Amino acid sequence: MSIKIKNLKVYYQTLRGDVKALDDVTFSIADGEIMGLAGESGCGKTTLANSLISLYPPMKYIEGSVELDNEKLPIWDTDKMNAFRYKKISIIPQYAMNAMNPTRKIGKMTAELLESRKVNYKKTKPELLRRLDLVELNRNVLDMYPIELSGGMKQRMVLVLSTLLNPSLLIADEITSALDVSTQKAVSEMLVEFRNRKIVKSMIVITHDISILYQIADTILVMYAGKLAEKAPTEKIINSPIHPYTKLLISSLPKVGVKYSERKLTGIPGNTPLLLDPPSGCRFRERCPVAFDKCIEEPPFIEIEKNHYVACWKEYGKNA
Amino acid sequence: MLLAGRSMVRMLKLEKVSKNYRTGTFGGKLLPAVVDVSFNIGDGEVVSLIGESGSGKSTIGKMILRLLNINSGKITLDDIDISTLKGAKLKNYYRDVQGVFQDPFSSYNPIFKADRIFTIIRQEFFPDVKDSEWREKVDNALRAVGLNPDQVLNKFPHQLSGGQLQRFLIARALLLDIKLLIADEIISMLDASTRVDVLNLLVELKSRGLSILFITHDLSLGYYISERAIILYRGCIVEMGATEKIYFNPVHPYTQMLMSSVPRLDKKWERVEMELKAKQTELTGGCVYYERCKSPYKCEKCALERPRLREFEPEHFVACHFIE
Amino acid sequence: MIEQIHIKKSEKEKNLPKKQKKINEFLYFARRNNKLKIGLFIVIFFILIAIIGPLFTDYEWRAYIGPSSQLPSLEYWLGTTTFGQDVYTQFVQGLRASFIVGVIGGGIATIIGIIIGFTAGYRGGIIDESLNIITNIVLVIPTFALLLIIAAYLKVRGILTESIFIGFTAWPWAARAIRAQTFSLRSRDFVDLARISGMKPTKIIFTEIAPNMMSYLLMTFILQFGGAILIAATLDFIGLGPTNAISLGLMMNYAVLWGALQFGVWWWFVPPGLAIMLIVGALYIMNVGLDEVFNPKLREM
Numbered sequence: 001m002s003i004k005i006k007n008l009k010v011y012y013q014t015l016r017g018d019v020k021a022l023d024d025v026t027f028s029i030a031d032g033e034i035m036g037l038a039g040e041s042g043c044g045k046t047t048l049a050n051s052l053i054s055l056y057p058p059m060k061y062i063e064g065s066v067e068l069d070n071e072k073l074p075i076w077d078t079d080k081m082n083a084f085r086y087k088k089i090s091i092i093p094q095y096a097m098n099a100m101n102p103t104r105k106i107g108k109m110t111a112e113l114l115e116s117r118k119v120n121y122k123k124t125k126p127e128l129l130r131r132l133d134l135v136e137l138n139r140n141v142l143d144m145y146p147i148e149l150s151g152g153m154k155q156r157m158v159l160v161l162s163t164l165l166n167p168s169l170l171i172a173d174e175i176t177s178a179l180d181v182s183t184q185k186a187v188s189e190m191l192v193e194f195r196n197r198k199i200v201k202s203m204i205v206i207t208h209d210i211s212i213l214y215q216i217a218d219t220i221l222v223m224y225a226g227k228l229a230e231k232a233p234t235e236k237i238i239n240s241p242i243h244p245y246t247k248l249l250i251s252s253l254p255k256v257g258v259k260y261s262e263r264k265l266t267g268i269p270g271n272t273p274l275l276l277d278p279p280s281g282c283r284f285r286e287r288c289p290v291a292f293d294k295c296i297e298e299p300p301f302i303e304i305e306k307n308h309y310v311a312c313w314k315e316y317g318k319n320a
Numbered sequence: 321m322l323l324a325g326r327s328m329v330r331m332l333k334l335e336k337v338s339k340n341y342r343t344g345t346f347g348g349k350l351l352p353a354v355v356d357v358s359f360n361i362g363d364g365e366v367v368s369l370i371g372e373s374g375s376g377k378s379t380i381g382k383m384i385l386r387l388l389n390i391n392s393g394k395i396t397l398d399d400i401d402i403s404t405l406k407g408a409k410l411k412n413y414y415r416d417v418q419g420v421f422q423d424p425f426s427s428y429n430p431i432f433k434a435d436r437i438f439t440i441i442r443q444e445f446f447p448d449v450k451d452s453e454w455r456e457k458v459d460n461a462l463r464a465v466g467l468n469p470d471q472v473l474n475k476f477p478h479q480l481s482g483g484q485l486q487r488f489l490i491a492r493a494l495l496l497d498i499k500l501l502i503a504d505e506i507i508s509m510l511d512a513s514t515r516v517d518v519l520n521l522l523v524e525l526k527s528r529g530l531s532i533l534f535i536t537h538d539l540s541l542g543y544y545i546s547e548r549a550i551i552l553y554r555g556c557i558v559e560m561g562a563t564e565k566i567y568f569n570p571v572h573p574y575t576q577m578l579m580s581s582v583p584r585l586d587k588k589w590e591r592v593e594m595e596l597k598a599k600q601t602e603l604t605g606g607c608v609y610y611e612r613c614k615s616p617y618k619c620e621k622c623a624l625e626r627p628r629l630r631e632f633e634p635e636h637f638v639a640c641h642f643i644e
Numbered sequence: 645m646i647e648q649i650h651i652k653k654s655e656k657e658k659n660l661p662k663k664q665k666k667i668n669e670f671l672y673f674a675r676r677n678n679k680l681k682i683g684l685f686i687v688i689f690f691i692l693i694a695i696i697g698p699l700f701t702d703y704e705w706r707a708y709i710g711p712s713s714q715l716p717s718l719e720y721w722l723g724t725t726t727f728g729q730d731v732y733t734q735f736v737q738g739l740r741a742s743f744i745v746g747v748i749g750g751g752i753a754t755i756i757g758i759i760i761g762f763t764a765g766y767r768g769g770i771i772d773e774s775l776n777i778i779t780n781i782v783l784v785i786p787t788f789a790l791l792l793i794i795a796a797y798l799k800v801r802g803i804l805t806e807s808i809f810i811g812f813t814a815w816p817w818a819a820r821a822i823r824a825q826t827f828s829l830r831s832r833d834f835v836d837l838a839r840i841s842g843m844k845p846t847k848i849i850f851t852e853i854a855p856n857m858m859s860y861l862l863m864t865f866i867l868q869f870g871g872a873i874l875i876a877a878t879l880d881f882i883g884l885g886p887t888n889a890i891s892l893g894l895m896m897n898y899a900v901l902w903g904a905l906q907f908g909v910w911w912w913f914v915p916p917g918l919a920i921m922l923i924v925g926a927l928y929i930m931n932v933g934l935d936e937v938f939n940p941k942l943r944e945m
Contacts, residue, residue, distance in 0.1 A: 040511040180372040181537070185581040185589060208512065211583035238585055252516045254540040255585050256567060260523045265544070267520075268513035271481050385840050411842040419840055426833040429852055437837065444842040489837075 002202040003169055004028040008064030010051040018060070019275045021047040023226045025064070026301060027309070029169075029202045029219075034195055036213030036234070037206040038249075039223035042272050045206045046094065048223075049171045051075060053091045069168055086117050090167040090200075094174045097154035100146040107142030110161060117165075124164065131160045134197075135190055152183035159190060163200050170200040174207055188216045210253060214238050219307070222246050225273050225283040228301045232308040242308070242315045244288045282313070290314050332361040332384065332417075332500055332531070337393035338555075339379055353379045355555040356393070361500065366522070366532045368542035368563070370578075371552030377535045380552075381504045384533070385419045386410065397500075415445065418493035422505040424485035428477040434485065435473055437492050445496060461491040465521055483514035487521065494525075501525075504535045519545060539582045543567055551575050597623070607641070617642040673937045680937060683930025690923050694743050697736030705734045705890045713909050723911040726902050734890050735915050741891035742873050742920070745807045749872035752811025754865045757818025762849050764819070765826025772823075783816040791884045801886050806879065810872050817871075818864050825860055829853050859938040863931050870927035877920045892916035 006026050012019040022044045029035050037045045047059070052075060055061055061076040068088060074080040093099070101109055110128065111121040132139055135156040146154060155175055163170055172191060176184040194200050205217055213220050213234065220237040222229045222245065230243040241247045248268045258265070270287040273279055279286065285295040294313045301311040310316070339354040354376040361367050371377040382388040384395060386402060395402050397416065405413050421427050428434055438458055446454065462469045465487040472484055480488070486506055493501055503522065507515040522532055523545050536542055542549050542563065549566050551559040551574065559572040570576045580592045587595075597610065606623040607613070613622065621641055629639045674680055703709050708728040716723040722731035764775040791809065798805065829835065830853065838848045854861070879885050880893025881900075899905070899913035 040513060181539075182372075182577060182581045184583065188583075189589070209583065210512070211585050214585050215583050215589055249512060250585075252513055253585060254516070254519070254538075254544040256540045256543050256579075256582065257586070258540075258544060260520070260545050264520060265516045267516040269517075272511075382836075385836075387836055387839060414840055414842050419836075421833045421836065423833055427837055429834045429856065431855055437841075440838065440841045440843065 002029050002031045002033070002069060004065075004067040005052075006065045006067075008048075008051065008066065009062035010047060010055065010064075011060050011062055012047075013058045013060050014276075017276055020278055021059075021226050021275055022051060023278070025228055027221060027228060027231055029204070031201055032195065032198075033219060034192065034203045034205060034217045035231075036210075036217030036220040037204055037223065038208070038210050038213055038220055039229075040208065040249075040272060042225070042275070043223040044226040044275075045223055046173060047226075049091060049173050049204065049206055052169075052171065053081070053085060053089055054078070055081075086162075086167065087165050088167055089169045089171070090162045090165075091171040092158055092162045092173060092175050094177075096158045096162075096175070097151060097178070100154065100158075102146055105143055105145055106149075106157060110142070113161065114164070119165065128160070128164060131164065131199075134193070135160055150183075151179050152186060155179060155183070155187050156190065159187070159194070163194060166199055168201045169204070170194070170202075171204045172206065176207060176212055177209070184212065185215075188212055192216050210238075210250070222249070225278060226275055227283055228309070228311060229284070230308075230310050230312075231301075232310075236308060242304070242310050243312050244290055244314070245284050248289075282311070331363070331396075331398060332533075333394075333396045333399075334359050334380070334384075335394045335396070337380070337383065337390055337395060339376075339383060339388065339391050352555050354383070357552075357555070357557055358393075359550055359557065359560060361531050361533055363499075364526060364529050364531055365548065366526050366534055366546040368546040368549040369533060369535045369552060370537065370539060370542050370549055372537055372578075374554065375552040376555040377537075377552050378504055381419065381502045381533065381535050384500075384502055385417065386413070411444070415496045416498055417500045417502065418496060418498045419502040419504060420486065420489045420493065420506045423509055424482045424489070425477060427489060428485065430477060432476075434475055434477045434480060434488055437489070438495065441492060441495050457495060458491075461494045462488075464494055464525075465491045466517070467491065481514070482510045483518060486510065486518055490518075490521065490525075498530070500531045500533065502533045502535070505537070507541070508536070508538070515541075539567070539578060540584075551578065607639075615642065670937055677933045677937055679929045680933030683926040683928075683933055686922055686926035687930065690739060690919060691743065693736060694739040697739065698733075701730065701733045701736065703730045703733045705729065705737050713907060716911050722915055723909070725898070725912050726904060726907060726909055731895075731912055731915070734895055735892075735919070738890045738892045738895050738916060739919065741803050741886075741889055742876060742893070742923075744803055745810065745876040745891065746869045746873040748804070748807035749810035749814065749876065750865060750869035752808065753814040753868045753872065754818055754861075756811070756815040757822055757864065757868075758861065760815070760819040761822025762826055762853070765823040766830055766845060766849050766853070768827075768830075775819075775823075779816045779819050782813065785813070787813045788884075791879065795884055800888060803886050803889050803891070806876060806886050807872070810875050810879075814868060814871060814875065818868055821864060822857070822861070825857050826853055829856055859934070863934055863938075866927055866931050866934070870924045870931075873920065873927075874924050892920050 008025045010022040039045050055075050066073040114121045221231040224245050230246045252267050281296040281298050285291040299311045299313045303309050335358050337357045341351040343349045343351050369377045459469045507518050549563045553574050559575045570579050627639045627641045629637045632638045710728050712726050712728040714724040764772040877893035881897045895916040896913045904912045
């Protein structure tokens, strides 16, 4: 198993109290697996990504364990995490392509980045050039300023930088949302390529666009209001979801070939609960069409069939 | 409001509309944003304007709303050139044409309550209406967009959700009994579960006679609600017509690229690419195995010319171009 | 529906109008901001002296009321000048004058800056360019030379003349700053929405844009206020100030002119100098503190 997360709880400290952004999360990702992390805004997916690699205030670690390649990650200790960051676990944050220093040439920025991690730039340069070829970036991009690159090129550069030291786990947080459709495809396919060539062992791809996940992810994990709803292989989640939230979510997505006049799609009425004081029991029960009295109690996230996990009282009995 | 009888067929016509931006020092260089665009929107029609970033779609929307100037060409509503409208006539134009923008939170002045957008309409267009009459009008508009007046009135923007805010804006447009709504990426910033509700609302309004210019970059949305689609690339229309025809038989290479790149929930990218190529080879009569062939010798000839059965060795015939 | 379920203790808080909540939030941070507190304290201290101080003296600042060059004592709180005038009287009346110049001069500059800044920022295009040219010209005019010319024609000048002069030459900075802010607010969607609602531009500026810039306008005024006091003091010191009044700068001018430095009459020029330094410094620090209060990104957590 590449990464194992157990009972992870991370809250946000605010003036009004603790926001329970990530509440008792348990799952694992296998070697070579690309896991898509899907959910709407406020469900906790970015919190999950950040807590694994940069748990800074106002985030507060409460409890739980994270194991990467059978080694415990001290996520609560930002200094100790330095040994793992970038080398074992790496992230492409949401704003990465706009965060490059506009006054530095890309090559110089890369050199500074590597030196700060105590990696010799000269020794790594041949590999860097090979990676640039792999993502189809011209080698002279190292002599350019970020402003000279297009969105897609910047994203590919960031991809190369984040994976230069072959991390075991790569977390990609909404890296395709600001891109055009054709560039989205290119960048997504590149992610898969990196995994296929074993440059990166496993990946967590975070996005709100489930159709991208359908194209590139092996499994999809659906989150709702800080808790896990369902985790299963991609085909299952898209074509035969079990959790009511997943079902409603998938059926609310417009598809090419579906017209309003032929089949009217429906959304999910209501709003996601505020996590300052979340409801007890299943957090989806207020909007769930099939909620019943047992839903007052929190449903555990259990495996109902091979590799298919669900947290829903109604659905446990059916496939056990 | 919308159900009242309308005998006229309103037509918005764009004729060879262009817009250039001045860049560089002293505005020396010209950056073409919209180039020679012509299309019509009829009564009760939903037209999708589809393009990626930089295609000029938002610029067109803003030009129709008179938020930006046109450099050449003409936009007419019922044969009246809208660039000539000034003062009271311009205000009347806004009774017929309104817009809703992408970011629901940016569309509200953060220091005022959300209702203020209704108050502004009242001050500008209905100054003499009595309080009770106005309240009824607002209530009707809110119900028409599926909002409960008691739940959304008298609140601040941050107290409402993105979906509610966008619907609020549509209600505002309905207060004026408009004929055409410019919807500029109105659901791209909403959560997946609320998008569909706003989308369905638009279709309902269309069935009551409203015309909509639906600007988006998302092809599946365009397919869901519109009869006609316009594909825009770098300011020019590259393909235009009935939605089904464009989606299932894209002819312009850009449209083909768009259709094959959009991530779909029913087909993987490889399959879409193969189907596209297969269609092409059907038309050109290439080798039937072309799309699945993994031979290193596969090339253009295979796509264009059907190989004939040839003798490879005695008593052994093959239909492939590269048996030599 | 669901929102109501989650409003428990903070029910009142949540339903407060945004303006009230924002004011509460500002007051919360304002109370904790040291720069703001210290700055405000010093400024208010001097304002109080300017208001109440003159009540403690019956003298006129010009009058020769006692022996010359007396050290500060119980009889003459800040001593006497080389002529035998009461330094304390000069000080408190000078303080008043300096504040008046600050308010009027700073006020005029701010108002002109607002008019020009808003117009240029909202309209853009050729109006913006022409206003920019005017702004740049005024910025570049050598005020010193201009003042010398004025001084040659107006033999008798008062505090008001000085204030007006400062007001009409110090506005470019404010105009630039307001223009920049207006630019950024103008491109927000709610301004577009106001436009397609048929609102007239002036109405949009005053009802949509300006209210969003209140904190910025306040800070601009404070800076202009402090700047005006400083400019006035400088001009007074080199002799280009009012001819028939007393201000802090004029005190220092007279002191130097009439030998306070040679005779060691430090109590004539140190109090005004110190006062100007403290007031202007406090105003700037207060402004930095205000910026932190209004702008969440600058707050130290």
